[in-house]
Amino acid sequence: MDQKVNQSQSNVPENQDLENRRDVVRRLGKYAVYAAPFTLLSKASAIGGTGSSSGPSRAKPKH
């Protein structure tokens, strides 16, 4: 019985630690949300271009 009580008591800090970690993850998620607008803003305000070029394509010889 004493052993069970001791186990139960020792679980309190572990649960607390787990809760702390979960809380940190939740907060990290919030900060990620705050950081996202910076990235989106910079992408939206860039002057840019995307393109390609290829060749040569030659005219087929006449028979």
Add this chain to the structure above:
Amino acid sequence: MLLSNLKRLSNLTAILVAAPLLCLPAAVQVNGTCEVGTCATPGTLNSGDSVPSTPFSFVFTFADTDKYFVNGDYSASYTGGATHIAFTANANYIGNSTNTTSGHDTLTIDLLQDYNFTTGSPDGTYHSHAKLNVPGSAAAGSFAEAQVFYDGQSTGLMGPYSGPGTKDFFTSKTLSGLTNPIDVDFQYVFNFAAGTTAIPEPTEAGLFALGLIGLAIPAVLRRRRNRAAEAR
């Protein structure tokens, strides 16, 4: 102080990104200044060679201290007797030493790549495409244009496009007199009219966010610990 720290971080990022690219073919220059690779002697692709999609980023600073974050990626190949080159580039104004809007700045960004035709002539028809992007937030008068040169011969000017939004341009031209190896130059011109507002550079903003997170974690843990101690 913050700007100088950000500049150091950005330079470090540019070095870290550019270092692995030094040994790869192709080169990128801005207004004649080589930023990626060796512009005087860009790599030469022989038949069957290819350059995989390669990202790049760097900060380009004008004499008046206006700074631009330039990023994008490129790839190239020479297979089946035909060349192919793809190039994406974006430029953002990220501020200057007086924390004011930009002056009138023009960035000419060239992707350089050589091709060695071992069989057949390089003469023939070349096709080019560019999707240009000019946001509504750009200062009035800003524009973008693109052009691809083979041994100095253009396949045709794509643009100028002043936005807002994106627009596709297509050109094709039959070129003759090309000599082996041919020098290919995929060129973008980004014209920023005076009055462009600075925005945070993406990498710096990310590093800034990471810094905030780094500061927040110990504070959160400390507060939780204190609460737990009080509860006991």
